Amino acid sequence: MGTNNVFPRSGERISKLGFGAMGLSGSFGSYDDEYLIRSVLLALDGGINFIDTARAYGRSEELVGKALKQWTGERPFVATKVAAQPAPAPASYPPGSGWHAPVPVEVAYPRGMLRTSVLESLQQLGLEQLDLIQLHQYWAHWDDSDYWMEELLRLQEEGLVRYIGISVPDHRHELAIALVRSGKIDAVQTLFNIFDPLALDCLIPICRQHQVAVIARIILDEGGLTGFLKADTHIAEGDFRANYFDVLPRSIYIDKINALQTFIPQYAESLAELAIRFALQPEGITTAITSMHVHEFIRPNLEAAARPELPQEVFELLRNKHRWIRNFYQARRYL
Template sequence: MHTALFPRTGDRVSRLGFGAMGFAGWFGAQSEADHIRALHYALDRGINFIDTARAYGESEMILGRGLKQWRGPKPFVATKVEGLAGGPQWSTSVPVALSLPKGQVTASCEASLRALGTDAIDLLQLHAYWPGWGHEGDWMDELRALKAAGKVRAIGISVPDHRSDMALPLVMSGTIDAVQTVINIFDPQALENLVPCCQQHGVGVIARCILDEGGLTGFLTLDTEFDSGDFRKGYFDDTVPRAVYLAKVDALKQYVPQQASSLAALALKFALHHPGVTVGLSSMHEQRYAMMNIAAAAEPPLRPEIYKALMFKHRFIKAFMDVRNFADLDTIPEPDATTA
């Protein structure tokens, strides 16, 4: 398993990270035992970076139980602060006082510590951050206090949608240790500005959606149906016409198997190609996903000319984090100088 240095903590972390959002059941129902089996399989094979969130249902609790049963080296665990503004905070800028009122960062962290069954979180991220929040405020004071108290080792933010450049001022302020953002073949924008900026400022980069919620694996067809609790129904059907998406995926098949063993391997290798990407997250809530991802990460890297072709010829940037998927218009607050 290839590793990278996590800036500012000195940890060596696996470049392929275990995404635990699937433990929430949002990709369909699996048992807790199956989740823990997948976790241990990945840990046994060298994956030592795990990402979860307070908002991911029972994910932190399942992860905590799984790690309690684990007898190997302690992995690097990242989680995220739960914002209180509901759907709008994912789809549009909201006042920080609505999402993170005073005390919320601390309360969320304490709840995460209990659920995970640990005394310290390696990386605590804001699950949503909007640039209008600046880089100072109660939320930052609380992050610093948690770090000073030893309850958190590193602090960061997650960019809520595809507009990765919104994190640039915060990165340049020197106040955070890591940024999580979308990076995949269809949306490589972060590789042009955010990732180089993070390299210059010693900030870790956590790439998410590297398989575009599974779309880049080729599993999707015109006839694929999703369970009612599976959020991908909105992702693939409400954002763009499914036939349009499938045509974009079909254009990638020219690279398989010459450049990668599968579409999924091609997407994973692309997301990890840039040395400024510290970790690339992939959902591994089922052991078969862990097996496929680990095998893909072991393949030879993409040739430079293939990486450039993927980077510039196959962009298909979508705004999934849209009001139609995450919030009713009535729930979006009006501009208010007292809460801005």
């Protein structure tokens, strides 16, 4: 299937598989700095040229910046996300508000904080310009207020950022459609995997039509689509995935994973390969990001990205028969 796509608004080549830098934050386990910096360098050396990080990812930007200082090849495309302010007390907003339930844009992004966040990102990354800045939170009713877009456009005019995008919260892909059609943004980041391919039913075709890049995330469903989860698998407290697989009885999730084993090894050598190739296949997805902070996973992921497309009938079978729409993000905020 080839290993590169084109960023629509610039025409530059972007690796189909991108480095998701949330894993550098300690969200999926603790690693020392040298190990994590080496993760970035190994991915870049393997041909990845797209890195996605965020102000909310702990020290991720700092570690990416240290890796970039050591990297001697062509500079990768670096995307980050603006840090949103936490919602006020639960008496005003339900748990998880901002990420899993809407808040006013003035709560998430008070006037002037977009600039502050961008300047902090530039400092941590050691860059003079960000290739892509994204709102880490975005809700459709924010379109009624234009000050936040004006602030982003001003940063773009000043040369601090090249392109502007948003990240769609949880599974509600359609939230971004009106903004995509407005022509004001250059990229959308959204969830896309075998269990939830709904963005392909609505958002992705519209992004293609309007020359807006699509960054697919959670392509391995936080690791669940690798088959690592067993009945007795312990996920340490503090790991982002604690409770993620258990908002329903874990056996239900494992049954859904086991049903995918019928495609192995005829169409892929592993479940992870199957999930990666599925996420990379649709036209309209510019890059699909996954955490590659663990060294041993980098090479297999790169090899999966370089393999041919799945037969179309297999892709459609996965897309339609194995979709399993459930909103873990909604459920886990109440645990």
